[in-house]
Amino acid sequence: MTARIPPLNPLFPSPPDWLLEGAAHLWLPYSQMQTTPMTLPAVKTEGVRITLADGRELIDGISSWWTAAHGYNHPRIREAVSRQLDAMPHIMLGGFAHEPAMRLAKRLADVTPGDLAHTFFSESGSVSVEIAMKMAVQYWLNQGKHGKTRFISFRGGYHGDTIGTMSVCDPEEGMHTLFKGAIPQQLLADLPADREKEAALEAFIAEHAHETAAIVTEPLVQGAGGMVFHEPAVLAKLRALCDAHDILLIVDEIFTGFGRTGTLFACEQAGIVPDIMTLSKALTGGTLALASTTARKHVFEAFLGEDPDKALMHGPTYTGNPLACAAALASLELFEEEPRLEQARAIAAQMEEELAPAREISRVRDVRVLGALGVIEVDKLDDVNWFKQRFVEEGVWIRPFRNIIYITPPLVTGKEDLSRLTGAMLKVTREWATR
Numbered sequence: 001m002t003a004r005i006p007p008l009n010p011l012f013p014s015p016p017d018w019l020l021e022g023a024a025h026l027w028l029p030y031s032q033m034q035t036t037p038m039t040l041p042a043v044k045t046e047g048v049r050i051t052l053a054d055g056r057e058l059i060d061g062i063s064s065w066w067t068a069a070h071g072y073n074h075p076r077i078r079e080a081v082s083r084q085l086d087a088m089p090h091i092m093l094g095g096f097a098h099e100p101a102m103r104l105a106k107r108l109a110d111v112t113p114g115d116l117a118h119t120f121f122s123e124s125g126s127v128s129v130e131i132a133m134k135m136a137v138q139y140w141l142n143q144g145k146h147g148k149t150r151f152i153s154f155r156g157g158y159h160g161d162t163i164g165t166m167s168v169c170d171p172e173e174g175m176h177t178l179f180k181g182a183i184p185q186q187l188l189a190d191l192p193a194d195r196e197k198e199a200a201l202e203a204f205i206a207e208h209a210h211e212t213a214a215i216v217t218e219p220l221v222q223g224a225g226g227m228v229f230h231e232p233a234v235l236a237k238l239r240a241l242c243d244a245h246d247i248l249l250i251v252d253e254i255f256t257g258f259g260r261t262g263t264l265f266a267c268e269q270a271g272i273v274p275d276i277m278t279l280s281k282a283l284t285g286g287t288l289a290l291a292s293t294t295a296r297k298h299v300f301e302a303f304l305g306e307d308p309d310k311a312l313m314h315g316p317t318y319t320g321n322p323l324a325c326a327a328a329l330a331s332l333e334l335f336e337e338e339p340r341l342e343q344a345r346a347i348a349a350q351m352e353e354e355l356a357p358a359r360e361i362s363r364v365r366d367v368r369v370l371g372a373l374g375v376i377e378v379d380k381l382d383d384v385n386w387f388k389q390r391f392v393e394e395g396v397w398i399r400p401f402r403n404i405i406y407i408t409p410p411l412v413t414g415k416e417d418l419s420r421l422t423g424a425m426l427k428v429t430r431e432w433a434t435r
């Protein structure tokens with residue numbers, strides 16, 4: 001079989017044979033395959049470092065898409081997974097119970113706010129949001145309330161790449177125009193970030209409450225939509241509006257969950273309890289694919305009864321995979337036993353200080369920090385690939401997108417390594433601004 005081989009990567013001109021052979025056949029995420037060069041061959045990870053096939057090391061500034069909260073290869077998680085691998089890598093959850101899924105469901109009930117206590121497991125964030133959406137629609141149906149089938153979501157929001165979740169993403173991010181006709185049309189609003197938007201949202205909700213199953217939102221930070229922050233009061237407002245209008249509140253903590261914003265869950269900072277919460281990304285500390293959809297007592301109870309049609313009809317083949325659940329349990333233990341949240345706050349303080357000089361760079365529009373998330377926003381990034389290349393040359397793994405140069409380092413990142421990351425951000429951004 002012959003296939004088109006992607007262009008060589010200037011950062012890695014002599015790739016290993018497995019890359020040369022496979023690159024013609026592997027379809028990469030979010031990539032124009034005609035122009036995207038071969039990706040960098042990584043052969044090992046350890047702590048906050050990624051080793052390339054030629055021995056070069058990169059400090060990871062983004063925790064492999066925001067997952068590796070404890071850094072890579074944490075011995076605690078490795079041992080838990082390895083023990084589970086010996087005993088039982090997988091077994092179907094239909095008809096069988098196993099310890100990791102049961103213990104994890106119980107642990108999540110303990111650590112999530114309020115009476116969030118009933119967890120459904122899946123393998124990706126997008127699917128966990130799909131499940132939350134299904135739960136919300138059926139919650140109303142099971143109570144005999146028909147017509148509440150739509151969702152209110154927010155400009156700048158991101159909730160996944162599947163057809164259902166695309167419909168609650170920002171219209172541009174979710175490619176609503178391109179996929180018009182394929183994705184359901186939902187109700188798009190602005191987050192109530194000021195008085196005017198608050199009034200507009202109130203009116204919008206009053207108009208659409210009868211057809212709305214739930215509001216879907218990311219708490220405190222819209223991640224993939226551009227690392228845009230909002231105040232905890234915004235979440236409190238959404239909670240109050242949902243209560244007043246008989247609408248469920250789905251809080252998508254897939255990005256923010258597990259310490260990223262300085263608390264274990266972002267919604268804690270608003271003192272609110274969503275009706276349904278989704279988690280994934282850092283759930284297993286960046287080791288295995290797992291996601292959870294956790295519902296409050298009243299949501300769960302709406303599915304109880306003699307009628308089999310009232311049950312939640314969903315069941316991914318790998319739901320509650322024992323390896324992934326064992327990893328998540330070990331990860332949660334680490335959050336308890338090691339000072340992760342203090343580390344997140346220390347990272348915040350250091351980033352505040354070290355990123356501040358970026359404000360002096362022309363073309364920088366904003367510098368902002370929330371927990372272990374540091375952002376330099378510039379006017380416009382038309383050469384993202386130049387940035388990516390320069391960062392690798394500087395020995396760091398940082399991937400700007402839109403007009404955002406950001407880091408979400410592992411929470412265990414030491415002072416010096418963090419300075420390498422922030423230093424590279426400043427250096428490369430300065431270079432770019434004066435090019």
Ligand SMILES: *Cc1c(COP(=O)(O)O)cnc(C)c1O
Pocket residue numbers: 123124125126127129158159160161218223224252253254255256280281
């Ligand atoms: C990444 C992300 C998702 C999608 O998760 P996948 O595992 O990529 O499907 C959903 N919501 C938020 C907030 C995310 O950051």
